Amino acid sequence: MSSPQPDPELREALLVLAGLPDDSPALPGQLSTIVRLSAEVVDPVDFASITVFAVEGHRTHASSNEVAEAVDLAQYAEDAGPCLLALHSGETVGVPDIGGVVVWPGFRDVAWRYGVRASLSVPLFAGSGVLVAALNLYARDAAGMRLLIQRVQSCYLAGPTQVLPRMDAGSEQFLAGLADALLSRDLVQRALGLLMDRDNIALGSAYRRLVEATEAGAPVTGTANAILRQYAS
Structure with missing residues (x-):
């Protein structure tokens, strides 16, 4: 056993x-x-x-x-x-x-x-x-x-x-x-890069947008995943 x-x-x-x-x-x-x-x-x-x-x-x-x-x-x-x-x-x-x-x-x-x-x-x-x-x-x-x-x-x-x-x-x-x-970090970094390119903003601003779009108590990885899925579609 x-x-x-x-x-x-x-x-x-x-x-x-x-x-x-x-x-x-x-x-x-x-x-x-x-x-x-x-x-x-x-x-x-x-x-x-x-x-x-x-x-x-x-x-x-x-x-x-x-x-x-x-x-x-x-x-x-x-x-x-x-x-x-x-x-x-x-x-x-x-x-x-x-x-x-x-x-x-x-x-x-x-x-x-x-x-x-x-x-x-x-x-x-x-x-x-x-x-x-x-x-x-x-x-x-x-x-x-x-x-x-x-x-x-x-x-x-x-x-x-x-x-x-x-x-x-x-x-x-x-x-x-x-x-x-480490996989989660990579996911978030890809989402931040997308926001920076799409909206022509700095990394700090992209991160603030990610956090603001995340429900209190929820992981930012969920929001990052949603951003990447939206971009892919």
Whole structure:
């Protein structure tokens, strides 16, 4: 008999985030949900947190426990580390062997002290496609984290990628959520491009029109899909 599949809540949470307007009051709660579920259902992950932009630079919006927050704070203190690189570059940043890190000594030393041996920081975005946070995943077992790093990085690469082994059900749920979110971002960007070309307006104006045309509480992806269908017809 096969083992029961975890509830698909994490996959749905990532997809919902990708469809929220950037200033939605639901966004902070959605980020907190993603942190909690990532630590609960993704097998290689022991601790998780979310880094966001703040007036003073950066802050941890939510964490699964004090270990994740301590590792985040070490990066803020040096204004350098994988979570900040992911947040500013929009690229996934995997550290499969924290003990071998040279460029971020503060991050390395604090993480090692708490038993963290590998990490992965994943850029997250809301409806406009602009980065809103970095999801930080920390693991005690470097070997278990290595494949997750490879699989997540492959999600963000354009074009054909190497076929990698499947993982536990929670990790597969997480990966499916990331893939869904990236497809949603592409959908919204295509709709915004259409509005910009059709109405000769800037990106910011196109995004505002998209949000204004979206019913309160509904995802902007639904409106974007309707715009593309209307154009195709």
